[in-house]
Amino acid sequence: xxxxxxxxxKIAASVIYYFFIAILxxxxxxxxxxxxxxxxxxxxxxxxxDIGFERPLLSKPSEEDDYFGSKVSEDDPAAIMMGVTRALxxxxxxxxxxxxPLGYYKAITLSDDEQKRVLEILCEITGLTEEQLxxxxxDYFPAVTGTIISFDAMSVDENGNLNTVMGNRADTxxxxxxxxxxxxxxxxxxxxxxxxxxxxxIGENGSQYxxxxxxxxxxxxxxxxxxxxxxxxxxxxxxxxxxxxxxxFCDYMGLELGLYPIFLxxxxxxxxxxxxASELIYSKKISSARLVVSRYLASVTMxxxxxxxxxxxxxxxxxxxxxxxxxxxxxxxxxxxxxxxLLPEVMAVSAIGIFFTxxxxxxxxxxxxxxxxxxxxxxxxxxxxxKAATLMIRHxxxxxxxxxxxxxxxICRNRLLMAGIGILFVIxxxxxLKFKRKGKINAANIYHKCFxxxxxxxxxxxxx
Amino acid sequence: MAVxxxxxxxxAYLLIIPLLRGIANLDMVRSAECxxxxxxxxxxxxxxxxxxxxxxxxxxxxxxTKKIPHWKILLLRFIMSMLLLILMVCLFSGIxxxxxxxxxxxxxxxxxxxxxxxxxxxxxxxxxxxxxVIVGYLASIGYFLLNSLGNVSEDSIFYLxxxxxxxxxxxxxxxxxxxxxxxxxxxxxxxxx
Numbered sequence: 001x002x003x004x005x006x007x008x009x010k011i012a013a014s015v016i017y018y019f020f021i022a023i024l025x026x027x028x029x030x031x032x033x034x035x036x037x038x039x040x041x042x043x044x045x046x047x048x049x050d051i052g053f054e055r056p057l058l059s060k061p062s063e064e065d066d067y068f069g070s071k072v073s074e075d076d077p078a079a080i081m082m083g084v085t086r087a088l089x090x091x092x093x094x095x096x097x098x099x100x101p102l103g104y105y106k107a108i109t110l111s112d113d114e115q116k117r118v119l120e121i122l123c124e125i126t127g128l129t130e131e132q133l134x135x136x137x138x139d140y141f142p143a144v145t146g147t148i149i150s151f152d153a154m155s156v157d158e159n160g161n162l163n164t165v166m167g168n169r170a171d172t173x174x175x176x177x178x179x180x181x182x183x184x185x186x187x188x189x190x191x192x193x194x195x196x197x198x199x200x201x202i203g204e205n206g207s208q209y210x211x212x213x214x215x216x217x218x219x220x221x222x223x224x225x226x227x228x229x230x231x232x233x234x235x236x237x238x239x240x241x242x243x244x245x246x247x248x249f250c251d252y253m254g255l256e257l258g259l260y261p262i263f264l265x266x267x268x269x270x271x272x273x274x275x276x277a278s279e280l281i282y283s284k285k286i287s288s289a290r291l292v293v294s295r296y297l298a299s300v301t302m303x304x305x306x307x308x309x310x311x312x313x314x315x316x317x318x319x320x321x322x323x324x325x326x327x328x329x330x331x332x333x334x335x336x337x338x339x340x341x342l343l344p345e346v347m348a349v350s351a352i353g354i355f356f357t358x359x360x361x362x363x364x365x366x367x368x369x370x371x372x373x374x375x376x377x378x379x380x381x382x383x384x385x386x387k388a389a390t391l392m393i394r395h396x397x398x399x400x401x402x403x404x405x406x407x408x409x410x411i412c413r414n415r416l417l418m419a420g421i422g423i424l425f426v427i428x429x430x431x432x433l434k435f436k437r438k439g440k441i442n443a444a445n446i447y448h449k450c451f452x453x454x455x456x457x458x459x460x461x462x463x464x
Numbered sequence: 465m466a467v468x469x470x471x472x473x474x475x476a477y478l479l480i481i482p483l484l485r486g487i488a489n490l491d492m493v494r495s496a497e498c499x500x501x502x503x504x505x506x507x508x509x510x511x512x513x514x515x516x517x518x519x520x521x522x523x524x525x526x527x528x529t530k531k532i533p534h535w536k537i538l539l540l541r542f543i544m545s546m547l548l549l550i551l552m553v554c555l556f557s558g559i560x561x562x563x564x565x566x567x568x569x570x571x572x573x574x575x576x577x578x579x580x581x582x583x584x585x586x587x588x589x590x591x592x593x594x595x596x597v598i599v600g601y602l603a604s605i606g607y608f609l610l611n612s613l614g615n616v617s618e619d620s621i622f623y624l625x626x627x628x629x630x631x632x633x634x635x636x637x638x639x640x641x642x643x644x645x646x647x648x649x650x651x652x653x654x655x656x657x
Contacts, residue, residue, distance in 0.1 A: 015596070015599060016602060019594075020602070023610070027615055031613075096489055099486075102484050105490075105498075106485055106486030107486050107488065109489045109564075259605070260602070263599075263601065267599070274519055274520055274596075276522060363597070363598055366598070366601055366605075367473075374484065
């Protein structure tokens with residue numbers, strides 16, 4: 001315990017810890033600070049400057065309301081088919097198909113034969129010929145279809161703000177003339193089959209023709225009064241007000257904690273080498289397990305400490321809000337979410353940092369973690385996309401209690417795996433340190449065979 | 465030697481880029497995205513760890529006894545790294561053009577080199593002032609990610625990805641800031657030794 005506190009103090013006195021806190025606070029300030037206050041003010045009738053497609057989370061919907069918020073669903077297949085067809089036509093014309101296989105843009109160009117098949121698909125969906133597709137009327141598609149917005153739909157108000165004029169869907173739907181307006185000539189089920197074929201023609205994952213992406217891009221529709229009431233009840237009864245805010249907070253913090261702790265951990269262990277103190281530490285009486293575990297726990301604690309403190313900016317106003325409105329609030333939501341959502345992530349990142357630094361005597365762990373972070377961020381959707389090996393759980397919304405509930409089993413498995421990775425790498429680190437102290441593992445000799453080349457590139461020169 | 469090691473890392477990183485994202489058939493905006501959001505990271509590999517070889521206490525003691533001042537060695541390394549950075553960005557951009565990407569070659573190369581230099585020089589400064597290359601890496605990667613995650617406004621002079629939006633004036637600011645940071649670092653090093 002004494003060693004643990006000593007290590008905590010050592011971290012608190014290091015420059016890198018303040019760099020870490022500065023980046024964490026800056027990111028929190030830019031993304032999350034003020035979100036709670038904005039929602040509370042909105043409930044009191046002071047709307048935020050940028051409303052978007054949401055409704056106030058904390059105010060009870062009334063049947064007299066003009067707007068009940070938005071949702072992404074498959075409820076309007078006609079709108080989805082229209083949006084996807086418009087996107088397909090545009091990509092066909094430029095022969096450049098956007099895909100995001102690892103979350104980053106990749107353009108695919110098709111061969112003449114493949115383009116011919118795409119044209120056949122387009123003709124089948126629209127019921128038009130190649131010539132007719134080339135010469136479509138200007139208002140064939142409405143001004144706004146999902147994420148595609150025509151320039152015609154944009155207007156600038158007297159304050160210079162850019163506004164979007166929503167398309168008149170009713171007009172389009174009522175017009176059954178396939179030559180004047182888009183009217184799908186295939187059923188939604190067949191349309192999905194055709195899009196699956198499109199996916200295979202493109203040959204990469206993450207195009208807008210995948211079933212999930214079609215809904216994400218073009219499945220936005222307005223909620224009903226009943227749905228808005230259900231959402232409100234979830235926030236008040238199930239989430240006990242604080243749950244949704246805690247999830248969004250953890251989403252932003254998780255992004256930072258998936259990478260930055262590695263710098264702290266690597267420096268703690270590299271410092272021994274840089275100050276030529278490794279041999280001195282190795283010769284001390286203290287056991288390897290005690291040394292590794294103390295440092296590990298100290299780094300995990302010091303990483304989570306500022307996160308815990310930052311959560312008060314949201315928790316305190318929510319407690320006051322609950323007391324004012326007589327609503328029961330979960331005081332421990334933040335701490336619960338931090339412990340089961342963020343702790344396993346920090347455990348895994350820190351343990352990987354210790355292991356690779358001890359093994360290679362180099363900061364190679366930073367490169368490994370950065371690569372993992374980049375790929376993980378790329379392949380994970382903004383919410384409800386947790387897989388077994390996901391490092392950072394994403395839930396970039398104050399809503400969506402049901403998304404977490406639906407995937408709760410997978411999330412639990414994932415967090416257990418992350419915690420397991422953390423524990424496994426700590427055990428391996430203890431083992432490596434033990435052997436290093438006995439002189440059986442020496443990065444300069446044995447690991448030179450495997451990592452030697454890389455280690456030389458990254459080492460701090462003390463061996464030279 | 466120090467520059468050669470960094471070069472190997474930067475080259476290895478450039479080879480990974482096509483595995484993560486597309487570098488073919490990109491229009492101007494997407495080409496800028498690729499160069500500014502992926503290729504500029506070579507600046508971190510090439511510039512941020514320049515003081516690495518002397519960060520061990522033992523080596524520092526030896527360096528202090530040498531006739532040639534340490535800042536001159538660092539300056540030489542910096543110039544070499546910048547030349548290598550320009551070369552690598554030119555090469556990568558050339559490959560992109562060959563792969564059917566459409567963008568104005570020279571302005572895009574210049575914009576990419578400036579953003580990479582800004583990233584690297586901030587890390588370089590952090591490494592010198594803290595006497596730790598890891599702090600340097602943290603400063604550079606932190607700066608990059610704050611931009612990448614949308615925490616830096618597009619109007620800010622610290623914004624790294626302005627080229628895709630057709631804004632080159634930010635690049636001039638970034639270039640000026642990088643030169644200023646580098647100048648401060650060398651003045652500090654000269655006085656320290």
